[in-house]
Amino acid sequence: MIKFITFFLFTLSSYASEISKAIVETQVNESFITKFEYGKMLYNNPRGISCAKCHGADAKGMVLSKFKHYEKKNTYYCEIKTDDITRVSLDVFKAKLDPEIKEKRPKFGEGEVCAKMIYGNTMPKYFLTQNELESIYYYITQLNKK
């Protein structure tokens, strides 16, 4: 009888730990969904022009427009496009979006006429909080795993 009870208690306690493990896992999953969904919502509707409009719904980049530019008797065929941002580093992301960080403008060479014109002149400024920025970053970097 004692043996039986011990066995019973043992099974019970291992059940209990299974159950509490399951609860913890559900909580983790739920917060994962929330953060992902929140980031997704902000990416699509960030109080301003939607990031998706220029970076694509999958954040993998797209061509926005092409134009001809004349300068010093030369013709340049420029293309405004966005690159894949699903693997962007947090530093680059923040430099671009954090209103507290002043973006360092890269130096453009002689021939980089198009890049020099386009850089920093297409993407609008946003006023997102640190929490919002973190959620968007989380969302876009999760997209690279899809």
Ligand code: HEC
């Ligand atoms: C009107 C178009 C437009 C919108 C809207 C836009 N972007 Fe951009 N974004 C660009 C262009 C063009 C570039 C590349 C040129 C540059 O860096 O200025 C860029 C660059 C970036 C970069 C830097 C990529 C790199 O590798 O250097 C990040 C990160 C980024 N955008 C994120 C976002 C997020 C997040 C949003 C929404 C909150 C957003 N963008 C909204 C056009 C846009």
